Amino acid sequence: MTAPLTPPHQPNEQPSGDNPWQSPSSGPVPAGATWTGDGPGEKDGRNTDELRKDLRDGAVVLVAVTVLGVALGLLWLWLAPRVPLVSHDNGVFLKDTEGEEAIGADGTFALLAAGLGALSAAAVFLYRRTGGIVLVVALALGGVLASLLGWGVGVWFGPTTDVVEHAREVGEGVTFDAYLELGAKNALLAWPLSASAVHLGLTALFGPRDPEPEWESHGPWQA
Helix, strand or coil: CCCCCCCCCCCCCCCHHHCCCCCCCCCCCCCCCCCCCCCHHHHHHHHHHHHHHHHHHHHHHHHHHHHCHHHHHHHHHHHCCCCEEEEECCEEEECCCCCCHHHHHHHHHHHHHHHHHHHHHHHHHHHCCCCCHHHHHHHHHHHHHHHHHHHHHHHHHCCCCCHHHHHHHHCCCCCEECCCCCCCHHHHHHHHHHHHHHHHHHHHHHCCCCCCCCCCCCHHHCC
């Protein structure tokens, strides 16, 4: 007597087609089925277009913010307190040795730069609400360049830097203004710091939010 060659039928086993844990078949796609995902080529093309748009917008922001440095220099020249000088016995001296005009000039520059930095950040946010690291870097770098440009404009259009020659022109004992000088060089960072902080705050409060992922049930757990 020999054992049967085929195992007995097991009623608990499910056919291969009804197994919910079975990996999907690699056969042809059924008629009517569609694939909604993006292929590698389409995704790379979209990423390249977004990068180009970011670089283009960043260049626009960099140039626009840098040009605003002219306004900073003119406002600083107009609002900054003057340091009075007077010449006596072939020497030039401060008329008021206890005056704080020099400190006031540095403070005026820092306040103007911080205010213009906040305005530029708001304008950049309205220009492109989605933000992006490229815009933030362009905004900060443009703020540094605008501060340097404003400093140069204020000194260039202000009183002459040749104090001795200026004293000879006005005569001995006559009070004249010293040239604008930025003693606190850290004031050059007021614009980029203010712009970065304001732009970050606006983006966090009013920027667009990413959509929440939608979970769909499939297979045997679907209702």
